[in-house]
Amino acid sequence: MLVKLKGIHKVKRRLASGEIRIHYYAWRGGPRMQSPPNTEAFAAELLKHKADSAPVEVKTIDLLIDAFEASPAFAALAEKTKEGHRFAFKEIRKEWPRLPLKLTQQRGMKAMIRKWHQTFSANPRKADQMLFSLSRVFTFGIDEEIIEKNPCSGITRLYTGSRREAIWTPALISQFRAGAKAPLRLAFELAIHTGQRQGDLLSLTWKQYDGTHIQFEQGKTKKRVRIKVHSTLKAMLDALPRPAIRILTNSRGRPWTNDGFKTSWGKECTRLKIEGVTFHDLRGTFITERRREGSTAEQIASISGHSLTEVGRVLEKHYLAHDQQTGDAVILRMERTTRKQKK
Known part of the structure; x- marks a missing residue:
């Protein structure tokens, strides 16, 4: 009998004809029942809905990784970030096949992770990617109330490199412009005039350029920015x-792949004897130069797609910490103020 089935949600609706019809749902907010009430089919359908909605029991780290990869949180990540996680997950599964999650919450797990992290010390960036991916899985588990703590917390990263001084100087910019091949020169000009990421520039189509502005939907953040095209770039x-859909193409007129572009860019910089800077550093150079010109952090963020906090972090920690021109400008302004006061 229907009365013996717990949780059934019943809703009365009056049709346009005046007739009152009753709809049944497996639970409040749940799926609508299709079988007639008070039947075996109704009971069987209810059991199926409850089974389908029951959370998957996660008992091992393998299953936690599976749950994360199937989650909306993972789906929302940029493809490059997903690739990095997938690579790390293979290493994690090798190290801890079917490790019970309850053991990850016990004393000693952090020491095990630290030791595993250090096995990749010959490649600090890879080591930190492994640690970051594992930490992200544990964070997902906490968010889903599967576990209570992240044993990766507090483990020091191995890579200590910094991009603080890695901005393109006027000399390097002139050097690249004077000798670069046309396809790479165009990529360079797009980057230094828009401050956008490599992936977003490589996927840029002519439809996104209307003659005065370029519309970007950033692959990493999904933010939409509309940038006025500088007269030089225009x-x-x-x-x-415009024989191709993409604006940036290689010497054969074909769209660049990320790996293909990275290889060609590296060879070109080697040929031109440009060292110490990367293509991504053009993004930091854009931010730095716009700040030098007097643009505010808010104005820069509206174009770069960063948050205000991220712009501040870039300016403070990565690019301007050792920027002599910026430091000199502070003293020069102070001297101008002093001269005005004396007058």
Whole structure:
């Protein structure tokens, strides 16, 4: 009998004809029942809905990784970030096949992770990627109330490199412009005039350029930014033929792949004897130069797609900490103020 089935949600609805019809749901907010009430089919359907909605029992680290990869949180990540996690997950599964989650919450797990992390010390960046991916899985488990703590917390990262001084100087910029091949020169100009990431520039299509502005939907953050095209860049774009959908293409007129572009860019910098800077550093150079010109952090963020906090972090920690021109400007302004006061 229907009365013996707990949790059934019943809703009365009056149709346009005046007739009152009763709809049954497996539970409040749950799926609508299709079988007639007070039947075996109704009871069987209810059991199926409850089974389908029951959370998957996660008992091992393997299953926690599976749950994370199947989650909306993982789906929302940029493809490059997903690739990094997947690579790390293979190593994690090798190290701890079917490790019970309850053991990860006990004393000693952090020491095990620290020791595993250090086995990759020959490649500090890889080591930190392993640690970051494992930590992200544990964070997911905490968010889903599967576990209570993240044993990766407090483990020091191995990579200590810094991009503080890695900005393109005027000399390097002139050097690249003077000798770079046309396909790479165009990529360079797009990066230094828009401050966008490599992946977003490589996927840029002519439809995104309307003659005055370029519309970006950033692959990493999903933010949409509309950037006015600098006159120098506009002259280059307007003079180009448009045989392909993408703006940036290689010497054969084919769209770049990320790996193909990275390889060609590295060879070009080697040929031009440009060292100590990367393509990504053009993004930091853009931020730094706009700040030098007097643009505010808010204005820079509206174009770069960073949050205000991220812009501040870039300016403070990564690029301006050793920027002599910026430091000199403070004293020069102080001297101008002193001269005005004396007058």
